[in-house]
Amino acid sequence: MTSLPVDWLENDRRKLRVDASAYGDKIYEALTAACALAIPALVIAIAVAIFAAAWPAFAKLGFSIVTTSDWDVRAGHFGAAPAIFGTLVSSTVALIIATPLAIGVAIFLSEFAPLWLRQPIGFLVDLLAAIPSVVYGLWGIFVLIPLLREHVMPFLRDTLHLGATPFFSGPAYGPSMLAAGVILAIMALPYISSVSREVLMAVPRSQREAALALGATRWEMIRDAVIPYARSGIIGGIMLGLGRALGETMAVTMVIGNRPEISASLLAPGYTMASLIANEFSEATSDLHLSALMAVGAVLFIITLIVNAVARWLVWSVGRRRTQ
Amino acid sequence: MLQSTEVLREKRPMRIITPTVQVRSPEPTTSQVETRPCIVTSKLSAYFGETAAIRDISMSVPQQAVTAIIGPSGCGKSTLLRCLNRMHETVPRTRVEGSVQILGSEIYGEGTSPIAIRRHVGMVFQRPTPFPTMSIRANVAAGLRVDSKSHADRGATSEIVEEALQRAGLWAEVKDQLDESAMALSGGQQQRLCIARALATRPRVILLDEPTASLDPLNAQKVEELVYDLRKTVTVVIVTHNMQQAARVSDRTAFLLMGELVEFASTRELFTAPKDPRTESYITGRFG
Numbered sequence: 045m046t047s048l049p050v051d052w053l054e055n056d057r058r059k060l061r062v063d064a065s066a067y068g069d070k071i072y073e074a075l076t077a078a079c080a081l082a083i084p085a086l087v088i089a090i091a092v093a094i095f096a097a098a099w100p101a102f103a104k105l106g107f108s109i110v111t112t113s114d115w116d117v118r119a120g121h122f123g124a125a126p127a128i129f130g131t132l133v134s135s136t137v138a139l140i141i142a143t144p145l146a147i148g149v150a151i152f153l154s155e156f157a158p159l160w161l162r163q164p165i166g167f168l169v170d171l172l173a174a175i176p177s178v179v180y181g182l183w184g185i186f187v188l189i190p191l192l193r194e195h196v197m198p199f200l201r202d203t204l205h206l207g208a209t210p211f212f213s214g215p216a217y218g219p220s221m222l223a224a225g226v227i228l229a230i231m232a233l234p235y236i237s238s239v240s241r242e243v244l245m246a247v248p249r250s251q252r253e254a255a256l257a258l259g260a261t262r263w264e265m266i267r268d269a270v271i272p273y274a275r276s277g278i279i280g281g282i283m284l285g286l287g288r289a290l291g292e293t294m295a296v297t298m299v300i301g302n303r304p305e306i307s308a309s310l311l312a313p314g315y316t317m318a319s320l321i322a323n324e325f326s327e328a329t330s331d332l333h334l335s336a337l338m339a340v341g342a343v344l345f346i347i348t349l350i351v352n353a354v355a356r357w358l359v360w361s362v363g364r365r366r367t368q
Numbered sequence: 369m370l371q372s373t374e375v376l377r378e379k380r381p382m383r384i385i386t387p388t389v390q391v392r393s394p395e396p397t398t399s400q401v402e403t404r405p406c407i408v409t410s411k412l413s414a415y416f417g418e419t420a421a422i423r424d425i426s427m428s429v430p431q432q433a434v435t436a437i438i439g440p441s442g443c444g445k446s447t448l449l450r451c452l453n454r455m456h457e458t459v460p461r462t463r464v465e466g467s468v469q470i471l472g473s474e475i476y477g478e479g480t481s482p483i484a485i486r487r488h489v490g491m492v493f494q495r496p497t498p499f500p501t502m503s504i505r506a507n508v509a510a511g512l513r514v515d516s517k518s519h520a521d522r523g524a525t526s527e528i529v530e531e532a533l534q535r536a537g538l539w540a541e542v543k544d545q546l547d548e549s550a551m552a553l554s555g556g557q558q559q560r561l562c563i564a565r566a567l568a569t570r571p572r573v574i575l576l577d578e579p580t581a582s583l584d585p586l587n588a589q590k591v592e593e594l595v596y597d598l599r600k601t602v603t604v605v606i607v608t609h610n611m612q613q614a615a616r617v618s619d620r621t622a623f624l625l626m627g628e629l630v631e632f633a634s635t636r637e638l639f640t641a642p643k644d645p646r647t648e649s650y651i652t653g654r655f656g
Contacts, residue, residue: 159460254497256458258511258565259487268510272501 091345098342101335109339115304115320122336126304128343130221130314134296135289137225137310142233143282149233150240150278155266166241173234181298184227189299192226193218197311210308219301222310227295232285239284243277244270276362283355290348293318317344406431406573406603407452412466414447414456421447422627424466429620431471434595434604436618436635438611440650444627445607449575452605453489454482471572487511490566490574494581496558498550498565505546507561508532511569528568535601536564537594556587563594567602574598576606580613592617611651615639623647 101109105122112123149169153162197216201207247270255269271278293316301313302323317340328334407429414422422444429435437445450456451464454475468475475485490511498507508529529546533539538560545552550561559579566574576595580588595617598604608614614621615635622632623644631638631647642648 250493250495250497251499253455253458253493254499254562255510257453257455257486257491257493259483259485259569260511261483269499272499275501 094338094342094345098335098339101332101339104332105336105339109336110343113304113306117324117330117333120332122332122339124317124320124336124340124343126306127315127317127320127340128347129306130224130300131290131316131318131344131347133310134221134224134228134300134314134316135286137221138228138232138289139282139286141225141229142236142285145229146233146236146281146285147240147278149237150244151266151271153237153241154244155262155270166238169234169237171234172230173238177231177292177294178298180227180231180295184223184295184299188226189218189223192216192220192223197222201311211310214307214309214311216311217301217313219299219313220311221300221307221314224296224300224314224316225310227299228289228292231292231295232289235288236278236281236285239281240274240278243274243281246277247273276359279362280355280359283351283358286351286355287348290351291318291344293322297322317341404431405429406471407605408469409451410467410469412448412451412464412468414444414451414464415462416459417461420627422451422624425624425629427622427629427632429603429605431603432599432601433619434599434606434617436614436621437605437607437624438609438614438621438650439624439630441609443624445624446577448624449491449577449605449607452573452575453486453491455486455491457482487569488571488573490569490571492559492562492566492574492576492579494578496555496562496582498553498558498561500549500551502550503547504542504550504553504561505529507550508564508568510565532564532568533561535567535598536560537590537597538564554587556583556590559583559587559591560594563591571602573603573605576604578607578609581609588613611639623650625650 101122109122109124110128111125112121113125114121114123115126149165153166153169157165193216197212197220201212201216206212251269251273252265255265260268296316297319300316300319302315302319303313304315304320305312307314321337321341321344324333325337328337405428408427410426412422412425413420425448437448439445447456452468452470452475454464456462456464464476466476470485470489474480499510502510505526509525512525512528530539530543533542538557541557542553542561550558553561559582563574563576563579579595580591583591592613595604595606599619606614606617618635620633621635621638623630623638623642623646625646631642631644633643638647639651642651
């Protein structure tokens with residue numbers, strides 16, 4: 045056997061053009077890095093633009109934008125507290141209605157439904173996410189609001205005597221915080237339920253068998269082994285639904301009544317930040333008005349950012365407890 | 369692995385031991401210790417869809433002894449084990465025929481609840497399956513149906529937890545970290561935790577499905593020693609693909625091949641003087 049020439053690697057490299065393909069790698073790396081960096085850059089650019097545009101309003105009005113509730117364009121009063129309140133309350137109502145329903149659907153689909161039923165029901169639930177929000181708004185105006193006004197609201201207020209509490213008192217106009225909450229619940233439901241269904245189905249069979257082998261009933265198995273295992277994923281799903289509810293504009297604007305007042309009653313009309321911006325941006329002529337709307341947008345942006353951060357933290361802390 | 373039957377059939381006429389004496393149980397116990405039967409199966413068959421995983425298995429497992437089930441992969445040994453606590457039926461499209469009596473009660477009887485059966489017949493799986501969100505203490509207590517919040521029960525529970533961990537040989541290692549996550553334990557400790565969890569309900573029978581298959585030799589040895597000790601208090605049925613393990617820990621051994629019980633005898637007899645040529649082929653390493 046003859047030994048290889050000392051510079052065989054050099055010769056081969058030239059022959060095989062190894063360097064050329066290394067350039068290809070570099071180009072590919074640069075391209076993907078550019079794509080990956082473009083997204084955070086975009087987020088930062090949007091944030092900078094919003095805060096820059098909102099700055100004049102904050103400089104002139106200070107925190108009265110978030111703390112006062114008088115929104116009078118002509119008088120130059122821009123107090124968005126009712127809209128902030130409305131956004132938070134309508135989203136909370138939505139989560140209170142949607143979470144148990146969505147988790148119930150997810151548990152049924154992943155644990156109980158016969159195999160032939162899982163696909164169709166799962167598909168229909170997911171389809172809720174595909175309906176345009178303006179269609180939800182129309183449905184809200186023509187179906188949901190009359191239903192709430194004629195039946196649900198009188199039932200809650202008078203039959204159940206919840207009218208004695210501030211939360212269900214006052215006249216039932218129809219357009220209300222409750223209507224917005226119900227619409228948002230329906231819109232957030234598919235997000236929560238499909239994420240929950242996926243994480244429930246991802247719970248390993250060994251965990252289920254371990255519970256069953258201890259003599260657990262099906263329900264005990266789900267409660268003690270399946271749901272705790274899937275907990276962090278379910279919380280992630282709920283936060284995704286909350287994010288959806290906070291930012292939803294069209295459907296809410298059509299059913300919430302658009303009245304900038306803080307009322308404890310869910311039967312009373314309200315306002316949200318998103319509907320405030322959507323209603324007024326086209327008529328905003330003065331610089332301060334436009335800047336105040338931008339300031340409301342900035343507040344909404346910060347709230348969604350906080351929700352996402354909390355969601356991350358919840359998912360992380362629940363997941364950490366598991367792996368430790 | 370399963371070139372088995374054809375090869376065996378060809379070889380059979382050439383063998384000196386004639387396959388005339390088919391050892392089929394129930395048969396009188398020949399081991400030194402005379403014990404009453406704990407589990408008696410008769411004509412037990414289990415199916416996945418239309419495929420039979422085990423066929424017509426009749427055997428009698430002695431009380432307070434270790435019974436090993438050996439055989440090549442896919443021979444149905446795990447399925448047989450899972451029929452003994454009605455876990456087989458938790459898989460969709462499966463069914464069981466025949467009968468299994470445990471301490472005189474038919475577990476497949478009309479109106480018998482599989483839940484109740486599983487509380488008296490514990491099971492440990494191939495891979496450790498601690499509940500990851502629970503503490504060590506909660507894991508051991510998972511099978512107990514008590515309100516852990518009331519103080520009277522809490523005392524009783526911690527006694528049971530300690531006893532179960534003692535029996536599983538884990539108490540000394542974890543007694544100072546009972547409230548930490550079970551995931552902090554090593555694989556071998558997790559497996560002994562699962563054994564403790566199965567023991568906490570004080571079952572009469574405990575089923576082990578290849579409990580050392582995912583463990584390193586040192587931890588496997590610990591679990592083996594534990595199994596050896598358990599016979600004093602419970603009836604143990606252990607599935608293993610490791611013949612040395614079966615020889616070390618068990619009193620009686622069943623050899624399964626392609627869903628059929630080929631031979632069931634005292635471990636010494638089965639490994640030193642197998643009556644069936646297929647058993648001999650398997651234990652001498654000719655296949656499997």
